[in-house]
Amino acid sequence: MTNPISPQKAQRNIGEKETPCSSVSSNAASGSKPLPDWLDPKPWLNLQFTAADVERALGAESPDEKTLSALLSPAAADFLEPMALRARAITRRHFGRTISLYTPLYLSNFCNGGCLYCGIAGDRRAKRAVLDEAQLRHEMEAIKSMHLEELVLLTGERMPEADLPYLRDCVAIAAEYIHNVNIEVFPMAEDEYRELAEAGCTGVTLYQETYDQIVYEKMHRWGDKRDFFARLNAPNRALRGGLRSVGIGALLGLADPRFDLLCTYRHAKYLLKNYWQAGVSISFPRIQPQLGGFRADHPVDEKMMAQYIFALRICLPEVPLVLSTREPQHVRDGMAGLGISKMSVASKTTVGGYSDDAEESTEQFEISDERTVLAFCEMLRSKGLEPVFKNWDSTYREPAKYVKSEI
Numbered sequence: 001m002t003n004p005i006s007p008q009k010a011q012r013n014i015g016e017k018e019t020p021c022s023s024v025s026s027n028a029a030s031g032s033k034p035l036p037d038w039l040d041p042k043p044w045l046n047l048q049f050t051a052a053d054v055e056r057a058l059g060a061e062s063p064d065e066k067t068l069s070a071l072l073s074p075a076a077a078d079f080l081e082p083m084a085l086r087a088r089a090i091t092r093r094h095f096g097r098t099i100s101l102y103t104p105l106y107l108s109n110f111c112n113g114g115c116l117y118c119g120i121a122g123d124r125r126a127k128r129a130v131l132d133e134a135q136l137r138h139e140m141e142a143i144k145s146m147h148l149e150e151l152v153l154l155t156g157e158r159m160p161e162a163d164l165p166y167l168r169d170c171v172a173i174a175a176e177y178i179h180n181v182n183i184e185v186f187p188m189a190e191d192e193y194r195e196l197a198e199a200g201c202t203g204v205t206l207y208q209e210t211y212d213q214i215v216y217e218k219m220h221r222w223g224d225k226r227d228f229f230a231r232l233n234a235p236n237r238a239l240r241g242g243l244r245s246v247g248i249g250a251l252l253g254l255a256d257p258r259f260d261l262l263c264t265y266r267h268a269k270y271l272l273k274n275y276w277q278a279g280v281s282i283s284f285p286r287i288q289p290q291l292g293g294f295r296a297d298h299p300v301d302e303k304m305m306a307q308y309i310f311a312l313r314i315c316l317p318e319v320p321l322v323l324s325t326r327e328p329q330h331v332r333d334g335m336a337g338l339g340i341s342k343m344s345v346a347s348k349t350t351v352g353g354y355s356d357d358a359e360e361s362t363e364q365f366e367i368s369d370e371r372t373v374l375a376f377c378e379m380l381r382s383k384g385l386e387p388v389f390k391n392w393d394s395t396y397r398e399p400a401k402y403v404k405s406e407i
């Protein structure tokens with residue numbers, strides 16, 4: 001595996017001046033730029049809805065943004081059952097009775113980021129670790145023994161210990177074992193994403209965390225991640241770089257969830273319109289206990305979480321919706337097939353967690369559902385659902401070429 005590169009290169013500019021839309025003022029300060037028109041949910045955010053409006057939204061033949069706003073509103077909280085029934089019917093129509101499985105693998109928890117909500121931020125006393133080649137192969141063998149064929153490789157922010165050359169080598173090694181290798185790492189430049197696509201990477205997960213710029217600035221105290229628009233544009237760069245799928249989402253609890261979910265919807269629609277051949281999925285991460293003791297300003301309870309998942313499923317019928325092991329067992333069991341079509345399983349959030357190299361103090365957040373692959377699949381089958389281990393073949397592994405779009 002390549003040796004760590006110099007810290008200077010680790011701070012590569014990935015397009016901080018990039019703006020996602022011509023309507024954004026070019027001379028405004030980074031934190032105060034207005035949201036681009038394609039993302040701004042204001043027309044729908046301020047509407048008030050009654051129970052009758054929610055009933056109408058539930059009956060909509062072609063659910064749109066107004067439908068979503070109604071289903072995310074407080075008035076829809078009393079309609080969980082009909083929402084669940086409609087969400088389940090739509091999920092069955094588009095995904096059958098299947099649940100795709102994947103697992104995350106933490107390569108490194110070195111990070112100098114200042115994210116207030118993270119257990120491995122630069123100012124936390126977390127034990128730091130990075131996998132070397134032998135340890136990575138050990139982890140891959142452990143994951144392979146569980147028959148999983150989809151993987152997400154994770155790091156913190158761009159650091160000398162885990163920069164592009166390291167990541168490229170890790171992708172190539174992981175691709176020897178697993179068909180579908182994805183990344184959840186720092187935002188990169190288009191040519192860097194292309195390098196990873198050529199090494200065998202198929203997709204990227206990159207949560208905006210929150211689309212509320214004021215909250216975003218407060219949460220990201222220092223570091224590259226403070227650049228809201230560089231992060232917002234990263235999925236575009238990843239797809240232009242040849243990756244085949246992007247996963248987006250907001251970290252529920254940071255800001256007004258209705259605002260963040262309307263933005264998430266708009267972001268997904270924008271990507272689907274401009275990269276119609278790409279796969280776009282949405283995850284529902286929620287603030288969990290971690291080192292540092294951060295508490296959510298806008299807590300999202302389990303009922304709210306269910307309402308939001310149903311609403312997104314009804315309004316984005318074909319988009320895979322993802323739920324991780326951050327959520328407790330009963331929430332995951334309840335949501336499987338009821339809107340959610342993809343789930344992580346047997347996850348470890350420690351570096352080296354799948355093999356004997358685990359260090360408990362390196363974890364980013366606590367896992368709530370610790371079931372084995374076998375136990376989780378038994379639960380799915382007991383509900384009439386079929387776990388899917390493989391939905392991609394490495395035969396097709398080469399950078400994607402998208403029809404050019406003007407964005």
Ligand code: SF4
Binds near residue numbers: 111
């Ligand atoms: S959320 Fe990511 S970038 Fe932020 S401190 Fe944690 S690991 Fe670093």
